[in-house]
Amino acid sequence: MHQPDHLKNAGLKSTLPRLKVLDLFENSEERHLSAEDVYKQLLTSGEDVGLATVYRVLTQFEQAGLLVRHHFEGGKSVFELKQGEHHDHIVCMQCGHVEEFYDAAIETRQEKVATELGFAIRDHSLHIYADCTRKKCPHRR
Amino acid sequence: MHQPDHLKNAGLKSTLPRLKVLDLFENSEERHLSAEDVYKQLLTSGEDVGLATVYRVLTQFEQAGLLVRHHFEGGKSVFELKQGEHHDHIVCMQCGHVEEFYDAAIETRQEKVATELGFAIRDHSLHIYADCTRKKCPHRR
């Protein structure tokens, strides 16, 4: 889906570290990755990229519109491939599993609320923290 | 409204630093304060409390249910007095002004979404980032 020239189109030279990071997001099991996640996964697969470079590249990709950054609880930034449609997140407090959802009613209510209060929305984040029911989840009874 | 014995009820000794911090939240102009905010305001009013103590006390108050902690963008934690009713926040990206709101429709939709996805909600945060229209706001045209 993404090609080396996606980088050029974004005004970024197609360098080895950038291609590796992009590749990781395209082929990783987990959609939502922190800088540390990216760094460690690259190390594990033998690719060695400096941690500073990972941070720099993630920020550049965010600015270029290739990635979206989220601030879930826990302090660290998490990134995912930007693939058009906006969505919100529900995070399992037991296993960290992240599920995505979109609810049109919520989105419109937000607009309404903001307008009534005299605000013009630029962005928003809705994070639901919950317990999931996946077999893998350590919380399962 | 809060008395020294609110602390005792929460299982916390009523010490000087704790009383000062609680007092600040009760009498401060701004409802939503960071640790740094609290520390500086105490210094300004002549009270001297160590920064470490401020952090410690804020966390204890959160655990005791006296304060609620929020993670707005910008990295630092922000606290406010817990006064019963849950609400969400809309933050001005220009002046930092925080407005509170509650929308029943949004709350119920969240429950619905979570249930459908097989999650049991424990908590959530909805932060709307926007431009406000207050006279004080530097963004005003």
Next chain:
DNA sequence: ATGCAAATGATAATCGTTCTTATTTGCGTT
């Protein structure tokens, strides 16, 4: 007033992230 567990405050340590700078690389041009 006394004793002691609990709390404080100064400072060191930690964590995620950004900055600095010497070295390397991508890539358009010979």
Next chain:
DNA sequence: AACGCAAATAAGAACGATTATCATTTGCAT
């Protein structure tokens, strides 16, 4: 294919927010 150079990288220092350590102080039950 070799050059030249701006742009990018890597290693480590620096940073800002927060937490941990530990010697000293304080609240409070006796």
